[in-house]
Amino acid sequence: MAGFIPDEGEQLRANVLAKRTHVDRDADFDLGLFTNVAPGETITHAALTEPTGGGYARITLTDASWSVVAGVHSYALQTFTAGAGGYTGSVQGYFIATKSAGGTKRLVYIEVDASGPYTMNENATYKITPNNTET
Amino acid sequence: MKGLKATFLRLIGAAPEPAQFIYLEELPHVGRFKYRGKVEKRDDPAGFARMMAKHGLRVIVADTFRGLEITDANAKVG
Numbered sequence: 378m379a380g381f382i383p384d385e386g387e388q389l390r391a392n393v394l395a396k397r398t399h400v401d402r403d404a405d406f407d408l409g410l411f412t413n414v415a416p417g418e419t420i421t422h423a424a425l426t427e428p429t430g431g432g433y434a435r436i437t438l439t440d441a442s443w444s445v446v447a448g449v450h451s452y453a454l455q456t457f458t459a460g461a462g463g464y465t466g467s468v469q470g471y472f473i474a475t476k477s478a479g480g481t482k483r484l485v486y487i488e489v490d491a492s493g494p495y496t497m498n499e500n501a502t503y504k505i506t507p508n509n510t511e512t
Numbered sequence: 513m514k515g516l517k518a519t520f521l522r523l524i525g526a527a528p529e530p531a532q533f534i535y536l537e538e539l540p541h542v543g544r545f546k547y548r549g550k551v552e553k554r555d556d557p558a559g560f561a562r563m564m565a566k567h568g569l570r571v572i573v574a575d576t577f578r579g580l581e582i583t584d585a586n587a588k589v590g
Contacts, residue, residue: 489563491539
């Protein structure tokens, strides 16, 4: 299922393109998993809830590693693997957010996994191939 | 005279809202809904339903927990 750009991501785009303001868009993105049951278009980075425990950590997506062909932004497959004890919280999908060391982290993109939610027990894996198409 | 010391305990704040549970259709218009979880404060069921509708998927918000998986094509959709 396709994801969507929340209001916060749209605002970020406007600031970067129209105002050339990059304070909230430092180098690279974060790829993470979320446990929010019902994220709507008003979801923000601050409102995200993520799994805990089991060695959960966001994955860095480096800017230079994106492939862009005919409006399609692609990134190599990324894998989350639950460590000892597994993740706490059911995974509802994934998100991409800015890292923004100097500003405010912003939610750029979020996708609800229609097949979820998933319980990530120890050694369970969740694989994502980020792929954004401009429509 | 020894006084009577009374302690009053009072709960302050609004009464908790009844729990709601959210389900998402598995595939567009198949009428098979999968349980997502209990609606929490930071969730946005109405916005969620609007976003999912763009992908042809329907959302059900129920006042009762209906099991891990339900099949209900005629259920009220959000």
